[in-house]
Amino acid sequence: MNTSHKAEIAVIGGGTVALSVATGLMRLGRQVVVIDEGDGASRASRGNFGLVWVQGKGDMLPLYTPWAMGAVEIWPDLAEWLQDFTGIDVALEQPGGLFLCRSEEDLALRAKKMATVAQNVRGAYSYSMLDNKALRELVPQIGPDVAGGSYSPYDGQADPLRLFHALHRAFGKLGGSYLPGAGVKAITATARGYRLETGCDSIEAERIVLAAGLGNADLGRMLGVDIPVKPVRGQILVTERVPKVFDLVMEQARHTPDGTMLIGGSWEEDSGHDTATSQEVTRRIASDALAFFPFLKRVNVLRSWGALRIISPDASPIYDEVAPDAFLVTCHSGVSLAAVHLETVADWVDKGEIPAQMADFGLRRFHRAKAAAS
Ligand SMILES: Cc1cc2nc3c(=O)[nH]c(=O)nc-3n(C[C@H](O)[C@H](O)[C@H](O)COP(=O)(O)OP(=O)(O)OC[C@H]3O[C@@H](n4cnc5c(N)ncnc54)[C@H](O)[C@@H]3O)c2cc1C
Structure with a gap:
């Protein structure tokens, strides 16, 4: 009926x-x-x-940078309202974020992208490009072979x-x-x-x-x-619980409030609507993660999953x-x-x-x- x-x-x-x-x-x-x-x-x-992220947003559409900055600025109000109204703590943390680059080539591309983003808001966007030494002063657990990365204070995480x-x-x-x-x-x-x-x-x-x-x-x-809009698959790995060793949030790895670490993620444009994980991609994510954080060698991955991003042309x-x-x-x-x-x-x-x-x-x-x- x-x-x-x-x-x-x-x-x-x-x-x-x-x-x-x-x-x-x-x-x-x-x-x-x-x-x-x-x-x-x-x-x-x-x-x-x-x-909960701004870094890199707006490299293809300039007005996306101020929009994303405005969004993370009012996120604490949302978290507080949800806690008061529903009793659910969405675990918002905004300690600043890092994007890690394994090679000098990746680091140069990243520097270009970040400069574009800052230009979108006429420089009213705070960030710094870091070499390996500067990165390791911030997070000593980062591996010696990582070329560098970008840091910005606006970034953070919540429990999705x-x-x-x-x-x-x-x-x-x-x-x-x-x-x-x-x-x-x-x-x-x-x-x-x-x-x-x-x-x-x-x-x-x-x-x-x-x-x-x-x-x-x-x-x-x-x-x-x-x-x-088209699907772009991302695969993510989850580790067993580990002691928290860094406070910053990273696009490639983050501690969760539950004690696990999330490690990600792939960007697979030819996935169609298939959410399956694959050994090849899992291996690549794990290999990058070990270069970024050698201590992960002693940590077990418990599971992985694939999910589809919703991506517009820009x-x-x-x-x-x-x-x-x-x-x-x-x-x-x-x-x-x-x-x-x-x-x-x-x-x-x-x-x-x-x-x-x-x-x-x-x-x-x-x-x-x-x-x-x-
Ligand atoms: C691997 C990965 C990592 C990501 N990381 C981040 C991140 O770190 N930070 C971030 O901000 N975002 C991230 N995202 C993106 C974020 O998950 C999405 O932007 C967000 O979940 C999109 O939500 P949505 O409601 O648009 O779509 P979805 O969550 O896909 O929901 C779509 C809904 O529409 C329903 N639906 C579809 N068709 C119909 C229909 N005809 N009638 C009725 N209902 C319909 C479906 O049932 C579903 O419930 C990531 C995404 C992926 C895949």
Whole structure:
């Protein structure tokens, strides 16, 4: 039997991005339903590294740098609110972060990237490039053969699964409706908004938010819009519990509050939708990790996993009203950007007016890039 639902706003997707926006909308007093697929669905939100990160963001789209800086600046407010409202500590730490480079060639590329990022905010971005000696003064456990790395004080980490849990709990506690096992299969424009069909449910909403990660490509087709997101697999290793030996967070390795270490991650552009791990990549990640941290030779890896990143052509977020009252929200860094999704992006969907700092994140930039290339 088909069940009918009505809501002011329907958010399609049940990952970190969808729940950040949906929770923000509930805080603004909107009546929201979140429509999600089943337990077997692919979810980057369950397989990520948990960095709350700015380093490197904006090398392909300049306005991404101030956007990411703004996001990490207000992250402590989000963590505090989630702790007070849901009782869940999302384990935010912002001690600063390092990106390690094994070779001089990688280090030179990194220096170029960081200079571009700093230029995007006219130098109002603090970072330093470090050689091996400077790195080892900061973290003595780093190996002698590592060429160097970049350091920036804005970076940190949170526990991504606790964040995911806390957002779901906050959304429910605010009175939001969650429809699981309900993949949207058809979207039709109506006189008062949209009708969404899942096969079991029919949902009428005045506004819709497309926040379904890689599923946004299919949702776009239902609206006649090309949404250029593709999967890029990342594999991550988890060690047994080890004593904490450094405080800084690194893009290649981090201590978790549970005592394990996460080691990552690969960037596999030809993965398609396959989340499998492979021996070849696991071996490469482990070999890099041993060069970065020789002490890991005595530490066991307990498990590994693969998950799919949601990547746009310039690896930056896309925010756009793709049809009247149909808002697209997608990005690679859903953990890092959670606080601005809950605040600024929810406000945009609520009011329907895009704020200046988000105005150039739309799909038009890809059309312009295509036109310039042809
Ligand atoms: C290996 C790896 C490492 C990462 N590391 C970091 C990091 O350190 N820091 C960071 O900020 N980010 C990181 N990310 C990215 C982060 O995980 C994602 O940005 C974030 O989880 C994306 O969330 P999402 O909600 O957009 O998508 P997902 O978590 O993929 O969720 C998509 C949801 O949409 C639902 N869905 C799809 N189609 C439909 C449909 N038709 N109808 C209804 N529902 C649908 C699915 O069921 C799913 O629940 C990493 C990702 C990976 C893979």
